Each structure stands twice: as structure tokens, then as C-alpha cells.
Amino acid sequence: MKRKITLTLALLCSVLAVQAQNYSIKGNLAGQGNEKIILRGTEGAITVDARNNEFELSGPAGDEPFVTSINTSVDRNLYLGGGKTGMYQPAPPLDIVLSKGAKLSISGSALELNLASVTGDALNDSFTQFRKAEEPLMKQMASLQKQMVESRIMGVKDAMNEIGPKMLENRKAIMDGRKKFIKAHPEAFASLYYLSLTAKDYSAAELEAAYNGLAPTYKNTRYAKGLAEKIASLKVMNSGGPAPDFTKPDVNGKPVSLSQFRGKYVLLDFWGSWCGPCRAANPHLKELYTKYAAKGFEILGVASEKVSGQAQAEKVWKEAVEKDGLTWTNVLNNETGMKQDVVQLYSIDAYPTQILLDKEGKIVAKWVGSGGKELDAKLKTIFNN
Known part of the structure; x- marks a missing residue:
């Protein structure tokens, strides 16, 4: 009997410990009706059906505050012509902060979800x-x-x-x-x-x-x-100091570090398969690589893909590398458990962005967009061609 009581208490403590790690959300949105509520949680999207404007959500929280968003299936989009089958501008979601043990309340209007009030802790109070x-x-x-x-x-x-x-x-x-x-x-x-x-x-x-x-x-x-x-x-x-070093997986999954290219002029090309201007710039990059590779010029492509999950990111990235015929080293910035966000490390705010480094890894020039004629002129001067 004593052992059963001990096991029961242990299980109860375990359940309470798990509950303490979870967040819980209760909401009431005018006009929500029985439509769906979608929360991007720490472990993927969670969807629930509201009932008469009310809904509840819960899930595991991380070790530190996590900013995410809540949306609704109520149609809030701004249609740009052609009716609801034409182009549209999606309405902004509601920013929300998830943390361990948070008990949050949401109130407002479904049609103006992005302006709703979220209360329950200091983190969300500040957002409200x-x-x-x-x-x-x-x-x-x-x-x-x-x-x-x-x-x-x-x-x-x-x-x-x-x-x-x-x-x-x-x-x-x-x-x-x-x-x-x-x-x-x-x-x-x-x-x-x-x-x-x-x-x-x-x-x-x-x-x-x-x-x-x-x-x-x-x-x-x-x-x-x-x-x-x-x-x-x-x-x-x-x-114009030394560019920060980083290590990322190439198309074969092999780790590649920027420091491996010391002794060569390196063009860091920040791009993505989804980026039209990036893809349009690739034919000229191929010309430059053919012209200068033997003289000490290297290109290191850093791809960031706008898809969910590493498997999908790898798929679209590798397809683009093959289709565009990119023969230089390419790495991916979307790997699971990413320890280094190279886009953040290099303050990349637009695509493509190209950064030219000298043989010592120091920054020579940066172009938001394709380097174009300025890059051509730099390489011509460097390689006396």
C-alpha cells in the first residue's frame, strides 16, 4: 500500500511539473463565432475550433519567452481585385508571448485580431x-x-x-x-x-x-x-573589419566554414530559391566565376529558404542550385537546431545581398542587391583584367 501511495504521489508530482511548463490561453473575440483559431506554438501550429466566440489553447513552453502569433480563419484579407479568387493582402495576426506557466486572456474583435488585448503576465501586458x-x-x-x-x-x-x-x-x-x-x-x-x-x-x-x-x-x-x-x-x-566566421552544411551535408577560403577573394552571396532578383543575378555570377576562379576568386552562396522545416528547405534549395547550374560552394542557413543565424550575423535585410571579402577575410564592399557593374569593376581592378 505504501509503495502504491508513493508511486501515485510521484505521478501526481510529474503531472504537476508538466503542467507548470505549459501555457494556457482563454479567448473571447467578437465575430469569431465557431471559426478556427490558429496558434504558432513552440512545437508547430495548433488549431482549435471556437465556440460562440470563445476558445482555449494550451501547450508546452520553452525555457525563455517565445514571441509568436495567433490568427483566425475569419476572412480578414484585403482583396486587391478579382474578388475572393484574386490577389489579396493577408491581414496581420496577433503577436503573443508564450512562457512557462503563463495563463493568458485574449479579448477584442476577430476582424481586428491584430489589435486585441492580451493580459495575464508582464510580457503580454507590455505588448498590449x-x-x-x-x-x-x-x-x-x-x-x-x-x-x-x-x-x-x-x-x-x-x-x-x-x-x-x-x-x-x-x-x-x-x-x-x-x-x-x-x-x-x-x-x-x-x-x-x-x-x-x-x-x-x-x-x-x-x-x-x-x-x-x-x-x-x-x-x-x-x-x-x-x-x-x-x-x-x-x-x-x-x-571594413574581418568578416565573422561561420560554419554551415553544403549540398552534401558537409560542414563548410568561411575561414576555409582564406587566401582567396570571396563573394558572399545571400540568396534564396524564392528570390526572383537572386535567381536573375546567377547567370552573371557564373560568368564572373568562370573568368576569375582560377585567379583566386571564390563565391560562397548562403541560402535562406522561406519554407517550414529543414527537409523542405533542402529540397527547394538543392533544386535551385541544380537548375541554375551553380558550381561554387553553397550552404544552407535553415538547418535544424541552428546555432548560428548567418543572416542575422551579417545584418541581412534584403535579398540578394552580396559582400566581397579580401584574402584576409576583411570586408571590401557590400551591395544590397546584386553588385552588378560595381562588383565587375572591383574584380577587374583586383585581378588586373
Whole structure:
């Protein structure tokens, strides 16, 4: 009997320990009805059916806060013409933070899900505060987008001249508002997250100042570490210093390190199979490789694929490498359990981006987009051709 009691207590403690690792969410969204709610959890997407606007979700949480999103199957898309079978602009989801033991509540409207209130812990409270601060501007943006689409459908030719400047002004106001929020709320988790999300809108000095102005509370998270790496990378880029080393798998699964190419001029080509301009630039890269490879020129392609899972990423990447006839070394930045995000390490915000390194691995030049004629001129000067 004593042994049974001991085992029962052990099982109970185990169940309670697992429950303590889980998050739970209860929501009520006006207009949701019995439609589906989709949460991108730590272990993939979770889908539940709402009942009379209400829903519940739960799942395992990671060791640190994880920012993800919730969406709804309620049709919130902005259709760009041709009805619901034509092109459309998807409505933004709701940002939410998952953490161990979090018990969260969501309230608002299904049609304006991205502006819903999420309460239950300080992490999500800060996100709700952030959303409330920019809600008027987000509603203005949605209104302008709707006006633009309606004008196009109606054939109003001067609509862009009238609405376009207002949209640009609105986007600038949103960015300025985010910067003000981050500066005014240094202790908020939302400030850290949105600073990491909008880092490309800051100069290197501005980004470092904004990061240093944040409270240390969340500076051990992946978002803070990513920002610190980005700041360090921007400093290197600006100074023309040595490019950060990295190791990634090639098309055969063999690890390849950037440092292996010391003694050669190396063009880092950040691309993806999905990127039209990247693929369009490949024929000229092939010409350059044929012309200069024997003289000490190397290309290292770093692919980032916009698909779910490594298997699919490898498939589309390898197909593109073969179809485009890329004979230089290519590596993938999507491997499972990624320890180094090279895109983040090199502050890549657009594709293609090309970075030329000298024989010592120092940065010679960087082009957002194809290097084109400037790259041609650099290589011609380097190899006296």
C-alpha cells in the first residue's frame, strides 16, 4: 500500500511539473463565432475550433519567452481585385508571448485580431500597451490601404498621387511612434522585441544607443543576444573589419566554414530559391566565376529558404542550385537546431545581398542587391583584367 501511495504521489508530482511548463490561453473575440483559431506554438501550429466566440489553447513552453502569433480563419484579407479568387493582402495576426506557466486572456474583435488585448503576465501586458499606443495609426493605415484598393478597382488613375504620400507619412509616423515607445519604456519586453524587429530602421550608432538604453531584465533572451550580434556585425561592416566566421552544411551535408577560403577573394552571396532578383543575378555570377576562379576568386552562396522545416528547405534549395547550374560552394542557413543565424550575423535585410571579402577575410564592399557593374569593376581592378 505504501509503495502504491508513493508511486501515485510521484505521478501526481510529474503531472504537476508538466503542467507548470505549459501555457494556457482563454479567448473571447467578437465575430469569431465557431471559426478556427490558429496558434504558432513552440512545437508547430495548433488549431482549435471556437465556440460562440470563445476558445482555449494550451501547450508546452520553452525555457525563455517565445514571441509568436495567433490568427483566425475569419476572412480578414484585403482583396486587391478579382474578388475572393484574386490577389489579396493577408491581414496581420496577433503577436503573443508564450512562457512557462503563463495563463493568458485574449479579448477584442476577430476582424481586428491584430489589435486585441492580451493580459495575464508582464510580457503580454507590455505588448498590449504597445498595440494600444499605435492603434490609431494602424487603423489609419488599414483605411488608407482600403482606399487605395477601392480606387484601383474603380479605375481612379490619380489615387496613387493622392493616397500614396499619406501612406508614406503614416508608415513614418508608425516607425517614429515605435522608437518613442522603446525609449519611453526601457523595461518592457515589447521594447526589446520591437527593437530587434525594426533594427534595420536604425543606424548602427542609433541601434547601439537604443539597445544600451534598455533595462537588463530581458537581455539574456535570444532577442537581446540577436540584437547584440547585429550591433557587432554592423560595426564590423562599417569599419571594413574581418568578416565573422561561420560554419554551415553544403549540398552534401558537409560542414563548410568561411575561414576555409582564406587566401582567396570571396563573394558572399545571400540568396534564396524564392528570390526572383537572386535567381536573375546567377547567370552573371557564373560568368564572373568562370573568368576569375582560377585567379583566386571564390563565391560562397548562403541560402535562406522561406519554407517550414529543414527537409523542405533542402529540397527547394538543392533544386535551385541544380537548375541554375551553380558550381561554387553553397550552404544552407535553415538547418535544424541552428546555432548560428548567418543572416542575422551579417545584418541581412534584403535579398540578394552580396559582400566581397579580401584574402584576409576583411570586408571590401557590400551591395544590397546584386553588385552588378560595381562588383565587375572591383574584380577587374583586383585581378588586373
